[in-house]
Amino acid sequence: MKTTMKAALLSLTSVLAASPVFAASQRSDHSGLLVWLFLGFCALIVVAQLVPAVMLMLGIVKGVASSKSEASEKA
Incomplete structure (x- = not known):
């Protein structure tokens, strides 16, 4: 009888504790x-x-980097 009562109390407690989750x-x-x-x-x-936009930015960065390298090679 004690185990049945314990199981019932445990299940009731778990349902009451989980009620905000259901809500x-x-x-x-x-x-x-x-x-x-x-x-x-x-x-x-x-x-x-x-x-x-990303492709345009990469093109700009590539153009700036290549112009700087060409300028350093000419000098």
Whole structure:
């Protein structure tokens, strides 16, 4: 009888301790699939704009580095 009572008390305690977890499992922002698709599309646009910008910066750095090396070779 003691083990049954102990098991019941333990299960009741674990359920009461985990009740905030069950309450927090629901989302409060109510954002659906279309919202997440829209945000993903926005992120895709940002990444697509970053690729040419990075390539342009690398070209500028490469041009500056090559002009400095050419200037040092001529002198």
